[in-house]
Amino acid sequence: MDARKTGAQIVVSAEGATSTLYPDNTAAVQECVQTAVRDGSPVEVVGGGSKRFYGRPVSASRTLSLAKLSGVIDYQPAELLVVVRPGTPLAELERTLAESKQALAFEPPHWGAEATVGGTVACNLSGPRRVRAGAVRDHLLGFEVVTGRGQIVRGGGRVVKNVTGYDLSKLMSGSFGTLGVLTELVLKVLPAAETERTVVVTGLDDPEAIALLILASRSPHNVSGLAHLPRVVRAPTGLSGVAADGEPVTLIRLEGPAPSVEHRAREIVGLTARPTTSLEAEASASVWSALRELAPIAVGAGERLWRVSVPPTASAACSATLSTAAASSAAGATTTPRAFFDWGGGLIWCALPASLAATEVHRVAQEAGGHARLVRAADAAQESGRDEAVDQAFAPLDAASRTIHQRLKLAFDPSGVLNPGRMYADL
Amino acid sequence: MHLPEPDPARLAKKEAAVKALLAVLPRECVLHSAEDLIAYECDGVSAYRQAPMAVVLPRSTDEVSAVMKILHGLELPVVPWGAGTGLSGGALPLGDGVTVALAKMRRILDIDLDNGCAVVQPGVTNARISQAVATEGFYYAPDPSSQIACSIGGNVAENSGGVHCLKYGVTTNNLLGLEVVLADGEVLRVGGKSLDAPGYDLMGLLTGSEGLLGIITEVTVRLLRKPETARAVLAVFDTVEASGQAVADVIAAGMVPAGMEIMDKLAIEASEDYAKAGYPVGKEAILLIEHDGPEVEVDYLLQRTEVVLRAAGATEIRVSKSEKERLLFWAGRKAAFPAMGRISPDYYCMDGTIPRGALAKVLGKIRELSGSYDLRVANVFHAGDGNLHPLLLYDGNVPGELEKAEQMGAEILKLCVDVGGVLTGEHGVGIEKRDLMTYQFNERDLDAMQYVKCSFDAESLLNPGKMFPVLRRCAEFGSMHIHGGKVPFPELERF
Numbered sequence: 001m002d003a004r005k006t007g008a009q010i011v012v013s014a015e016g017a018t019s020t021l022y023p024d025n026t027a028a029v030q031e032c033v034q035t036a037v038r039d040g041s042p043v044e045v046v047g048g049g050s051k052r053f054y055g056r057p058v059s060a061s062r063t064l065s066l067a068k069l070s071g072v073i074d075y076q077p078a079e080l081l082v083v084v085r086p087g088t089p090l091a092e093l094e095r096t097l098a099e100s101k102q103a104l105a106f107e108p109p110h111w112g113a114e115a116t117v118g119g120t121v122a123c124n125l126s127g128p129r130r131v132r133a134g135a136v137r138d139h140l141l142g143f144e145v146v147t148g149r150g151q152i153v154r155g156g157g158r159v160v161k162n163v164t165g166y167d168l169s170k171l172m173s174g175s176f177g178t179l180g181v182l183t184e185l186v187l188k189v190l191p192a193a194e195t196e197r198t199v200v201v202t203g204l205d206d207p208e209a210i211a212l213l214i215l216a217s218r219s220p221h222n223v224s225g226l227a228h229l230p231r232v233v234r235a236p237t238g239l240s241g242v243a244a245d246g247e248p249v250t251l252i253r254l255e256g257p258a259p260s261v262e263h264r265a266r267e268i269v270g271l272t273a274r275p276t277t278s279l280e281a282e283a284s285a286s287v288w289s290a291l292r293e294l295a296p297i298a299v300g301a302g303e304r305l306w307r308v309s310v311p312p313t314a315s316a317a318c319s320a321t322l323s324t325a326a327a328s329s330a331a332g333a334t335t336t337p338r339a340f341f342d343w344g345g346g347l348i349w350c351a352l353p354a355s356l357a358a359t360e361v362h363r364v365a366q367e368a369g370g371h372a373r374l375v376r377a378a379d380a381a382q383e384s385g386r387d388e389a390v391d392q393a394f395a396p397l398d399a400a401s402r403t404i405h406q407r408l409k410l411a412f413d414p415s416g417v418l419n420p421g422r423m424y425a426d427l
Numbered sequence: 428m429h430l431p432e433p434d435p436a437r438l439a440k441k442e443a444a445v446k447a448l449l450a451v452l453p454r455e456c457v458l459h460s461a462e463d464l465i466a467y468e469c470d471g472v473s474a475y476r477q478a479p480m481a482v483v484l485p486r487s488t489d490e491v492s493a494v495m496k497i498l499h500g501l502e503l504p505v506v507p508w509g510a511g512t513g514l515s516g517g518a519l520p521l522g523d524g525v526t527v528a529l530a531k532m533r534r535i536l537d538i539d540l541d542n543g544c545a546v547v548q549p550g551v552t553n554a555r556i557s558q559a560v561a562t563e564g565f566y567y568a569p570d571p572s573s574q575i576a577c578s579i580g581g582n583v584a585e586n587s588g589g590v591h592c593l594k595y596g597v598t599t600n601n602l603l604g605l606e607v608v609l610a611d612g613e614v615l616r617v618g619g620k621s622l623d624a625p626g627y628d629l630m631g632l633l634t635g636s637e638g639l640l641g642i643i644t645e646v647t648v649r650l651l652r653k654p655e656t657a658r659a660v661l662a663v664f665d666t667v668e669a670s671g672q673a674v675a676d677v678i679a680a681g682m683v684p685a686g687m688e689i690m691d692k693l694a695i696e697a698s699e700d701y702a703k704a705g706y707p708v709g710k711e712a713i714l715l716i717e718h719d720g721p722e723v724e725v726d727y728l729l730q731r732t733e734v735v736l737r738a739a740g741a742t743e744i745r746v747s748k749s750e751k752e753r754l755l756f757w758a759g760r761k762a763a764f765p766a767m768g769r770i771s772p773d774y775y776c777m778d779g780t781i782p783r784g785a786l787a788k789v790l791g792k793i794r795e796l797s798g799s800y801d802l803r804v805a806n807v808f809h810a811g812d813g814n815l816h817p818l819l820l821y822d823g824n825v826p827g828e829l830e831k832a833e834q835m836g837a838e839i840l841k842l843c844v845d846v847g848g849v850l851t852g853e854h855g856v857g858i859e860k861r862d863l864m865t866y867q868f869n870e871r872d873l874d875a876m877q878y879v880k881c882s883f884d885a886e887s888l889l890n891p892g893k894m895f896p897v898l899r900r901c902a903e904f905g906s907m908h909i910h911g912g913k914v915p916f917p918e919l920e921r922f
């Protein structure tokens with residue numbers, strides 16, 4: 001490809017063996033994909049690159065960066081929607097929405113200042129409020145994409161209620177750029193909560209804490225955050241005033257108009273016999289943003305970070321099983337397996353030693369009625385080569401599901417030029 | 428609407444099909460005599476009728492799978508049938524196809540309140556799920572007006588909405604897992620009791636797939652705790668446009684009520700006559716708003732809502748003072764469709780969605796169309812999310828009136844697309860809006876949808892003739908065969 005094509009506005013920058021393409025409009029993206037198809041040379045699709053470590057690595061000689069395909073195209077607060085280009089920094093979009101007292105209800109983790117909206121959608125990455133407000137996939141109303149066939153396709157629409165044809169927005173969310181390059185996104189936005197408060201309970205062990213979280217999620221009090229940080233996890237700094245060092249902390253968030261938050265927080269406090277404290281407004285917000293950004297777990301050398309999604313009732317036991325398995329896999333290990341719980345127990349974030357085989361993690365998660373995903377491979381292993389676990393970053397699919405995945409991939413990207421291997425070896 | 432001509436080669440297989448089906452199902456589960464088939468001639472769109480070749484009523488996933496294997500072997504098309512309340516002709520039978528009705532699969536398999544879900548068979552009615560958990564204070568949020576009759580399988584297939592979906596979402600936002608039987612009889616399970624699943628979001632694709640991708644045989648729904656209280660406001664306006672502006676104002680004030688519904692003069696009149704809800708007959712429009720949550724929150728929101736409504740020009744505001752009164756406010760709205768029967772021999776219900784801001788323009792145009800077609804229109808809509816339900820009143824016994832209503836309906840839907848909206852907000856494309864799909868989507872957009880179809884049902888045996896104006900043969904998209912679980916990377920198709 002030419003070093004610089006002004007017509008299609010594709011800037012190419014070469015660093016060593018790989019070159020990066022920076023298209024800044026849909027036609028240019030299309031040209032990049034068509035070239036990739038013609039040359040039989042796959043591309044790695046990236047937004048800001050903040051989640052590049054998440055999933056399987058892509059072997060491609062070219063990177064297709066959406067960083068320059070950026071900006072809000074249309075924001076209509078009254079219609080509760082925003083149309084953005086994929087390379088728009090997440091932080092920038094959130095600031096824009098905040099000016100109109102609105103927000104992305106799914107509270108996306110950033111995992112770095114470079115996080116883009118497109119990457120967030122491609123990873124379907126949702127934060128603590130997912131329990132109440134839904135995931136990214138529940139907020140993607142429509143999109144424009146360049147498929148692996150190099151064709152521009154629009155799906156969904158600009159309205160909340162839409163059942164016209166298949167719901168392709170769902171397919172795009174969480175497909176990790178393996179089916180198409182998203183070039184435009186229509187997202188549902190919602191009014192930001194007027195205020196928030198977090199009820200903090202200390203000293204519970206995992207089963208006790210999960211039981212309390214389940215009680216809270218079963219209550220009519222519309223909780224919007226349910227997390228538990230066991231003793232082995234670092235408490236985010238925002239909690240230093242309310243919990244002693246090293247003490248387990250259980251957090252329950254309430255959001256809404258002040259009188260309602262006040263009332264519901266009182267009811268939540270009534271669910272436990274333990275003493276409670278609370279975090280107000282900004283203090284509460286900063287703790288949840290720390291959780292969202294995984295501050296409680298610093299992954300050390302020789303460790304992998306996993307996210308395990310399970311039914312809440314299975315989570316305490318699942319975490320314990322993983323921890324035992326980890327200990328027996330690494331006799332004399334220097335690291336302690338560490339985990340914390342979000343989504344009322346429905347999501348376990350855990351740092352496990354690389355000695356614990358990925359297949360084992362998947363098996364335990366599956367037996368608990370859920371699935372595991374490798375978020376970050378072990379650094380040490382990366383130095384000495386590749387961490388074998390990345391091959392199984394995503395939970396194995398059963399035969400029926402796998403066939404459909406393969407057919408979808410073949411249909412949308414028949415020559416396999418988009419992020420080959422990002423999710424599974426054959427997708 | 429032109430219904431497909433039955434294919435004689437397929438019709439000739441009837442005897443063989445019935446025989447094979449009777450080998451795996453008892454007699455009462457295989458209907459094939461003309462009188463037994465009458466009940467399945469049409470769904471909620473009674474203007475289109477056609478008897479199927481046969482109807483089967485499997486009682487388990489295994490039976491569905493066995494049935495699908497037989498029909499797949501015979502290359503006979505299959506039309507899934509839930510409760511037949513669909514409003515787009517999605518379950519309209521094929522004269523040369525077999526209808527697979529899920530009515531006998533109506534068990535609630537598991538209620539798991541700690542994990543906030545229930546696992547149910549597809550034939551369970553929407554309302555029964557909520558009833559089953561009501562004493563525990565839970566419910567299943569999506570509440571289509573047809574909820575006492577429609578099946579959860581049908582809800583999933585149509586991605587149905589309800590009056591409370593503004594705050595709680597539609598079907599797709601309230602599911603955790605599905606089990607489906609594919610066209611070849613294979614069983615696919617997606618999701619479960621956790622909040623997400625590995626791989627592509629196949630559950631999202633299957634939801635709203637209108638019976639074209641698989642037969643839904645089990646559904647894991649999310650259950651929510653019932654709000655402590657709910658109260659409704661009924662506000663009266665001098666024009667429908669003013670009521671529409673009030674909706675925008677409520678949202679601009681940062682509120683997302685549980686529901687916001689508008690009814691126009693004709694709809695008010697008809698409902699009042701039918702449901703006696705105390706609606707202000709003769710007024711141009713009413714706006715119903717419901718807030719739910721803890722009492723303090725509802726009080727707070729109601730106060731703010733009243734201020735907004737007054738500023739928006741409401742001439743009268745009633746706030747429900749008891750649960751009985753709240754239900755009465757809704758009774759009129761929920762009866763809006765059946766009430767049309769009182770004022771017109773037939774009605775045709777449209778379902779486009781528009782950006783809220785385009786309401787005034789679209790209503791004005793609908794009024795014009797009503798004049799030029801000389802058909803009365805009653806307007807009922809889910810105003811919070813811009814989902815319109817213009818009801819076109821006609822008399823099917825007058826030659827040409829149905830066609831006139833169809834034509835006018837198509838113009839309204841095109842108008843919805845023109846202002847940035849979509850053809851259908853919750854009723855589905857079915858056979859009814861199939862030919863309008865090209866108005867909203869270009870050929871490549873539709874191709875992408877067909878990639879999905881081909882990935883699930885390459886021979887197009889599931890509900891053919893619905894959703895797609897022209898179904899292209901999957902082979903046109905290039906080889907999608909998987910050999911021994913391995914993907915070949917064929918040359919790129921040139922088109």
Ligand SMILES: Cc1cc2nc3c(=O)[nH]c(=O)nc-3n(C[C@H](O)[C@H](O)[C@H](O)COP(=O)(O)OP(=O)(O)OC[C@H]3O[C@@H](n4cnc5c(N)ncnc54)[C@H](O)[C@@H]3O)c2cc1C
Binds near residue numbers: 589642
């Ligand atoms: C008076 C009235 C009010 C209504 N109000 C609303 C409303 O408020 N909101 C709304 O969204 N809809 C409404 N509807 C439309 C209708 O009730 C919904 O679309 C409902 O979900 C259809 O369910 P059903 O079981 O009757 O499905 P059917 O009509 O039997 O089938 C609908 C479609 O789903 C497919 N299907 C059914 N079951 C399965 C299955 N198990 N697996 C695969 N495919 C299947 C069929 O092939 C067909 O394409 C209303 C209808 C009426 C008559």
